[in-house]
Amino acid sequence: MTSKTNFFGAAAAAIALSAATVSASPAQAFDITPGSILSFVGSVKVAPNINNPSQLTFKSASGTANKITIASDSTGSFAGLGGTTAAIKALPLLPIGGNFYKGGAIANFITGIGPNAISFDLTEFIFNKANADAKFSGIFRTATSSILAENGTFTSQLNESKNITRKISSFSADVQAIPTPALLPGLIGLGMGVLRKRKKEMAEATAEA
Structure with missing residues (x-):
């Protein structure tokens, strides 16, 4: 006992x-408030076309290439950044079956968010060519902290043409910093690793006795 x-x-x-x-x-040591939502807008182009998407490239709301515009409805650590811009990389896509394509992982996918230069690492982007929408996730980072970002939604409005070069134009997206309980599975895993080591040491000590 x-x-x-x-x-x-x-x-x-x-x-x-x-x-x-x-x-x-x-x-x-999170200095990005859990629950904060980053919302951003702009325009996006699919290459070579929506029927065979292999890459998405972005522009800010004012038309600056490789930039996005932070939306005014961002919350928490991103509140007050409405109208500012951040840099964004092009997003390659690979088919994964049916209408779905996958992008990521991309480190520093978005950089220079706000005066604290928050960045966003993209871990996964699942694009549906049928409606040009996507779900995505990643990690927000600062110089001293990081926090998971999930429940990302990406919505595009299509400009239709008479041929297959139908292109995506304007888009809106948002993603949320996940509260700290999302860390618990990893925390428990770390604790169990320590336990396994402790149990092995106890068994070896008993065998020697």
């Missing part, structure tokens, strides 16, 4: 230690 009690005590201690380690890590 004592051995079992000691083991579960060690489990709690290991997970607590993991939590303390993660909390103390500069990479987890």
Whole structure:
């Protein structure tokens, strides 16, 4: 009974230690407020055409290439940035079946967001050529912190032509910084790794005794 009690005590201690380690890590000292939403707009072009999309390129609302315009309805850490611009990279796409294409991962996909120079690493972008919409996720970063970004939505308005070179024009998108409970699965995994090591050490000590 004592051995079992000691083991579960060690489990709690290991997970607590993991939590303390993660909390103390500069990479987890979040200065991007969880729940913050980045909204951005502009125009986007599909190449070579919507029927065979292989790349998306972007322009700001004013037409500047490789830029996006931050929308005024951004919230939290991105509030007050409406009308400013940030740099964005071109997005290659690969077919994954049916109408769907995948983009990412791309480090520093968006950079220079606001005066704190927040960046966004794209981890996944799933594009539906049938309606030119997409779902995406990634990671927001500053010089000292990072936080997951999920529930990204991308909506495009199509300009139709009489041939297959139908192009995408204006778009809007938003993505949300996920609150810290999203870190718990990784935290528990880290704690269990410590536990496995502790259990092995205990077994070796018992065998030697």
